[in-house]
Amino acid sequence: MLLLGSSAAGEQTAQLSQDFTALTNGLFAVPIRWPWTTYGKALKARDRLLDHISQVIQDRIAHPGADALSLLVQSIDEDGDRLxxxxxxxxxxxxxxxxxxxxxxxxxxxxxxxxxxxxxxxxxxxxxxxxxxxxxxxxxxxxxxxxxxxxxxxxxxxxxxxxxxxxxxxxxxxxxxxxxxxxxxxxxxxxxxxxxxxxxxxxxxxxxxxxxxxxxxxxxxxxxxxxxxxxxxxxxxxxxxxxxxxxxxxxxxxxxxxxxxxxxxxxxxxxxxxxxxxxxxxxxxxx
Ligand code: HEM
CATH class of the missing domain: 1.10.630.10 (Cytochrome P450)
Incomplete structure (x- = not known):
């Protein structure tokens, strides 16, 4: 909420939470990329999370709010560069x-x-x-x-x-x-x-x-x-x-x-x- 400004509720929150757990499990797994291995599942979970974050970023660019992500998308450094x-x-x-x-x-x-x-x-x-x-x-x-x-x-x-x-x-x-x-x-x-x-x-x-x-x-x-x-x-x-x-x-x-x-x-x-x-x-x- 504070970071993404997202109020994703119920099913979506449960899916995001599961994806985080899968991603964390993959941190210490044998790096074999098959879909059924712990590592493979972690990569899939990471991709889903990045997709979700991308959608939220597009939304924050269009409608900035008070969350950390909105600050990041609007921030400009001293040379005028953005992330x-x-x-x-x-x-x-x-x-x-x-x-x-x-x-x-x-x-x-x-x-x-x-x-x-x-x-x-x-x-x-x-x-x-x-x-x-x-x-x-x-x-x-x-x-x-x-x-x-x-x-x-x-x-x-x-x-x-x-x-x-x-x-x-x-x-x-x-x-x-x-x-x-x-x-x-x-x-x-x-x-x-x-x-x-x-x-x-x-x-x-x-x-x-x-x-x-x-x-x-x-x-x-x-x-x-x-x-x-x-x-x-x-x-x-x-x-x-x-x-x-x-x-x-x-x-x-x-x-x-x-x-x-x-x-x-x-x-x-x-x-x-x-x-x-x-x-x-x-x-x-x-x-
Ligand atoms: C009980 C909760 C938490 C624990 C025990 C914890 C523990 C740690 C530890 C041990 C490190 C490594 C620090 C080092 O290398 O000296 C770390 C780094 C970091 N933590 Fe946490 N953390 C917690 C919560 C959070 C939260 C809520 C956030 C974000 C909102 C966060 C963001 C980060 C980030 C971005 C780094 C990397 C910092 C850097 O490398 O400069 N952590 N955390």
Whole structure:
């Protein structure tokens, strides 16, 4: 909605969502392009998504709105150049793609871990119910949820949706006795940093209070909490994703209770983004 300004509903949204899942699955698949392989299905899904985005772009050129895509199609740089249709298409797909599975993964982990830690859930609910007495959820309320922020940081730490990222090595370096030549690709592991005992005490334990102002464990070392990456290429959607997750979490805590259904395999699989192996089956009800 915010990016494409599209209010695609029902069937179309479900198809777009399925296409994103198929595209993400293809990221780590064996690159064989037959129509029935994971990779082949991912390419087909990508083409459908690009077709959809193309149609929306044509529409935004004709009728610009307040969404990010309308800004992109209208933007002109200091030399008077515009982005080409092809550039806008791939940028739009990148942003939709980067934000889709990641946010879904982290919100699922949040729902799972709160159901497993009723004392944390009760404290988070208390914070929300007190805020709700001052009015409906608003931008200013979003800035007054320190405990929910601690929980979201702990979910980012213990359940990072993305396992790592690549960096091109521009200058030869030596690290832990290894020589890494220029021109190589180095993979930084997000989950390894989050489980490092030098950074976080009892790293396997779910403990949102490690991010309280008194303990602030993330401040022991720079780049220890890196669920959104770090440095100049840090996640472009960081602020948006954090706000989106806070809104969903706040509304869930204010209005709903939930429980995990029995007989499901909650062990985690990291590919394409972190998720319980059998998905997550939850029963939601009203408070
Ligand atoms: C929980 C949600 C999200 C997580 C955990 C996440 C995580 C990440 C990570 C780990 C990176 C790599 C950063 C690096 O290499 O240092 C990244 C990059 C990126 N993310 Fe996110 N992301 C999330 C949501 C979003 C959303 C909602 C958007 C778009 C609206 C988005 C757009 C991007 C883009 C465009 C990049 C590439 C930035 C660049 O290379 O300069 N992400 N994200």
């Amino acid at each position: 080409s249709l092809e550039e806008i298409k791939v940028q739009a797909l990148l942003m939709l793609f980067a934000g889709h599975e990641t946010t879904t993964s982290m919100l699922s982990s949040l729902v799972m871990v709160l159901a497993q830690h009723p004392e944390v859930l009760a404290k988070a609910r208390q914070e929300q119910l007190e805020l709700a007495q001052t009015g409906a959820l608003s931008l200013s309320q979003l800035k007054q949820m320190p405990y929910l922020e601690q929980i979201l940081k702990e979910v980012e730490r213990l359940f990072p949706p993305v396992g790592g990222g690549f960096r091109g090595v521009v200058k030869a370096l030596s690290f832990n006795g290894y020589q890494v030549p220029a021109g190589w690709q180095a993979l930084y592991r997000i989950d390894a940093a989050h489980k490092d005992e030098r950074c976080f005490s009892n790293p396997a334990t779910f403990d949102p209070d490690r991010f309280s102002p008194e303990r602030a464990e993330q401040k022991r070392f720079e780049f220890s909490l890196v669920g959104f990456g770090g440095g100049p290429r840090i996640c472009l959607g960081l602020a948006f994703a954090q706000m989106e997750m806070k809104i969903v979490a706040a509304l869930l805590l204010r209005k709903h209770r939930w429980e995990l259904l029995p007989q499901q395999d909650l062990s985690l699989s990291a590919i394409p983004t972190l998720h319980p192996k059998s998905g997550l089956r939850v029963r939601f009800g009203d408070l």
